[in-house]
Amino acid sequence: xxxxxxxxxxxxxxxxxxxxxxxxxxxxxxxxxxxxxxxxxxxxxxxxxxxxxxxxxxxxxxxxxxxxxxxxxxxxxxxxxxxxxxxxxxxxxxxxxxxxxxxxxxxxxxxxxxxxxxxxxxxxxxxxxxxxxxxxxxxxxxxxxxxxxxxxxxxxxxxxxxxxxxxxxxxxxxxxxxxxxxxxxxxxxxxxxxxxxxxxxxxxxxxxxxxxxxxxxxxxxxxxxxxxxxxxxxxxxxxxxxxxxxxxxxxxxxxxxxxxxxxxxxxxxxxxxxxxxxxxxxxxxxxxxxxxxxxxxxxxxxxxxxxxxxxxxxxxxxxxxxxxxxxxxxxxxxxxxxxxxxxxxxxxxxxxxxxxxxxxxxxxxxxxxxxxxxxxxxxxxxxxxxxxxxxxxxxxxxxxxxxxxxxxxxx
Amino acid sequence: xxxxxxxxxxxxxxxxxxxxxxxxxxxxxxxxxxxxxxxxxxxxxxxxxxxxxxxxxxxxxxxxxxxxxxxxxxxxxxxxxxxxxxxxxxxxxxxxxxxxxxxxxxxxxxxxxxxxxxxxxxxxxxxxxxxxxxxxxxxxxxxxxxxxxxxxxxxxxxxxxxxxxxxxxxxxxxxxxxxxxxxxxxxxxxxxxxxxxxxxxxxxxxxxxxxxxxxxxxxxxxxxxxxxxxxxxxxxxxxxxxxxxxxxxxxxxxx
Numbered sequence: 001x002x003x004x005x006x007x008x009x010x011x012x013x014x015x016x017x018x019x020x021x022x023x024x025x026x027x028x029x030x031x032x033x034x035x036x037x038x039x040x041x042x043x044x045x046x047x048x049x050x051x052x053x054x055x056x057x058x059x060x061x062x063x064x065x066x067x068x069x070x071x072x073x074x075x076x077x078x079x080x081x082x083x084x085x086x087x088x089x090x091x092x093x094x095x096x097x098x099x100x101x102x103x104x105x106x107x108x109x110x111x112x113x114x115x116x117x118x119x120x121x122x123x124x125x126x127x128x129x130x131x132x133x134x135x136x137x138x139x140x141x142x143x144x145x146x147x148x149x150x151x152x153x154x155x156x157x158x159x160x161x162x163x164x165x166x167x168x169x170x171x172x173x174x175x176x177x178x179x180x181x182x183x184x185x186x187x188x189x190x191x192x193x194x195x196x197x198x199x200x201x202x203x204x205x206x207x208x209x210x211x212x213x214x215x216x217x218x219x220x221x222x223x224x225x226x227x228x229x230x231x232x233x234x235x236x237x238x239x240x241x242x243x244x245x246x247x248x249x250x251x252x253x254x255x256x257x258x259x260x261x262x263x264x265x266x267x268x269x270x271x272x273x274x275x276x277x278x279x280x281x282x283x284x285x286x287x288x289x290x291x292x293x294x295x296x297x298x299x300x301x302x303x304x305x306x307x308x309x310x311x312x313x314x315x316x317x318x319x320x321x322x323x324x325x326x327x328x329x330x331x332x333x334x335x336x337x338x339x340x341x342x343x344x345x346x347x348x349x350x351x352x353x354x355x356x357x358x359x360x361x362x363x364x365x366x367x368x369x370x371x372x373x374x375x376x377x378x379x380x381x382x383x384x385x386x387x388x389x390x391x392x393x394x395x396x397x398x399x400x401x402x403x404x405x406x407x408x409x410x411x
Numbered sequence: 412x413x414x415x416x417x418x419x420x421x422x423x424x425x426x427x428x429x430x431x432x433x434x435x436x437x438x439x440x441x442x443x444x445x446x447x448x449x450x451x452x453x454x455x456x457x458x459x460x461x462x463x464x465x466x467x468x469x470x471x472x473x474x475x476x477x478x479x480x481x482x483x484x485x486x487x488x489x490x491x492x493x494x495x496x497x498x499x500x501x502x503x504x505x506x507x508x509x510x511x512x513x514x515x516x517x518x519x520x521x522x523x524x525x526x527x528x529x530x531x532x533x534x535x536x537x538x539x540x541x542x543x544x545x546x547x548x549x550x551x552x553x554x555x556x557x558x559x560x561x562x563x564x565x566x567x568x569x570x571x572x573x574x575x576x577x578x579x580x581x582x583x584x585x586x587x588x589x590x591x592x593x594x595x596x597x598x599x600x601x602x603x604x605x606x607x608x609x610x611x612x613x614x615x616x617x618x619x620x621x622x623x624x625x626x627x628x629x630x631x632x633x634x635x636x637x638x639x640x641x642x643x644x645x646x647x648x649x650x651x652x653x654x655x656x657x658x659x660x661x662x663x664x665x666x
Binding site for chain 2: 113
């Protein structure tokens, strides 16, 4: 208790220095908290987008999985209804959606050959209830249920120069390799993220005609209660154990080859940026605390000469550092957290160009932050620990030399 | 003894004659590459023709059969209408000079094929739209060299390496095995500019129709689609028929 009183008195004695040190802590921690919440939000958006598009678990035939890059339309699930019924009845499954995804050639005018797109055919329960694509319509409407309708992703519409109300040619291929031309009318344009914007959307029945799979699908997207890996992976394992699904390939979204490739890259970028931010913050706090203690080496010498033990002298500076860490770090976490919360609610518009450059990544132009109590606590602990380490090392050094040498020190 | 000598003389003369004949059959005078290409052009070109073509596409998993009514006039005009299966019925293609048009009955649209689609397989087959566009004036398009002779199916073939005079030709290099008698390329290997083998065409069942030797069966394999093959069988072939101008017009597509 005496240490705390002395430490607070010392802190008040040179208020300017104390405030400067606390301000450094405050700025460093608030910026770090805000930035980490931004990065977290970006990662969650990416993973959620991936999981939603892929399905928490995806069921395809083994042959389709083996040759997926070649889009083997013949390797389809010929009759999807019994499997949908079976999987829907399993615990932990909230929805099962039959989906047809197939590459198509698109044309607005007379020439056809150079514009490609990925057609997604599914029921409204996927497009509307799960993906909420009707909320992302930027022109026209979502599919109304009428015949020969298509909704285009923003980028596709731009690439082929299609507008709402226009009839376009969608040239797909049947599972037997023959041409499957359709001339639907563009009823709407959607914009959500890099993946959504580069696809076009049709009712499942129309896509089934195109691929010539009247009752089937190319994949079944299974949605569980949560997309997180800890839930999706066990769900994939649980469904894989069903005897009826032994001839199928079941993978959670994180096991998908494309995600498995891109996720570590995204994780790496996230870890690198987070690490860099924390490193700069730690360096700034450490430097400020160290300088603040080093310039008081003489003061430590006086304390030692007056009978203060080494441990006592170091303890005094430690308590002072903890106090500054709590005040500066606490205020920083609060302000940074408020900023993160603001970004979680309002989002930050990175611009459409970023989405366009991200290719088919599910990266939205508006990125929402993700501030959590865990993140705030971690940042607070980091602030206090860094302040303590920054103070304790020069204090130990000063307390180890003789009081007379310490007092002679200019600092 | 005299008799024996006479017999030997007769036998040896006969043997020499027989050997000479056999050698002449096995190694006839080598034609020039130009002669071979000219002979091929004469057989593969026509003024007008019509035929029913059956195309069987085997993708290594299953087989699909399509029939088409085809018409041709010279080297630059051809028209084709799918007769079966039901899904493709009514689809028409029209080639006029360097343009390829497609009529899609379900979409009720006429489209001009261009760009990347030209390289795609026609109706999932191993024949691309680009192959359809490729001319058959070999003598005009290629510079050829006879590089040897080989027996294919017991028939003498001249192995000819043909290099395109113009790099814009679909296949800049062809290795052809030309039947010595029929002047038909029984086998062709088609190479890309990089030297990579793209396709192999084999022609067989050569018949004389309207005074010209014509292969009635062609098999195409695409090196980029292992396991797949397309067999085209020609029937009801007629040369020198009267064809209305309308057949080679966009009007015919939508008719």
